[in-house]
Amino acid sequence: MDLTPRLEAIAKSIDECYIIADIGSDHAYLPIYLIKSGQAQKAIASDINKGPAEISKSRIKLNGLEGYIEVRIGDGLKVLDNGEADIIVVAGMGGLTMRDMLSESIDIARGAKRIILQPMRDSRTLIRWLVENDFQVINGEIIKENNKFYEIIWACYKENSYYDRNVKIINESMYYKNTPVLHEYINSKIDEYTKVLEDLKAYNTPNILKRIEECNKELEDYRKVMSWLSLNVEQ
């Protein structure tokens, strides 16, 4: 079974583990792949909705892996016991949902050796929460799939790892692998905000003026990221 580049990048980063939990698994592609490849010995595929959990169950059965992958229905990390999963993956949901999920079950999140997150949006807010709650961001990477960019963040809990609680800037240049795709992603953000500002400049209602200010700040920040990345080319 082939994974899409996004799930493949997650799978590739997993050396070997005893139990992996895929939260919001939907179709259970990742756990099935990791069991088949021998990278995980057991897996938990969870979902908050019964429909996706049923799809997972039938795919697991089809692959004859009922003895290796358990399907659980429930909200976020609450389906896990503390210390039960070595690796917790949460992919394909919003960053704010992920942040809430982690903070509601912080002991379970702290108990995992590694947490792998693939937020669909609000990744900076998610990273800020991780850093402020003593999760070390070990790595980050941008993956391109079907002309869309996906962010992946690898983290783990380390007590008192947030050394500078006054840090104001959290951005991709600090945590993400400096690759050509990251440059492409930051440039796409610069283009996106430039276009939004161009479209908004004809209006001057208080709400639009506030939005213009926010977009200008984002644009300035992405330009800064681009210049820092260009100074430190790894690729």
Ligand SMILES: C[S@@+](CC[C@H](N)C(=O)[O-])C[C@H]1O[C@@H](n2cnc3c(N)ncnc32)[C@H](O)[C@@H]1O
């Ligand atoms: C877009 S799918 C992502 C599937 C898979 N993880 C992937 O990345 O390809 C999101 C899944 O997360 C589930 N989900 C949303 N909120 C959840 C929560 N709080 N706890 C568990 N699952 C959740 C949805 O039901 C859906 O099946």
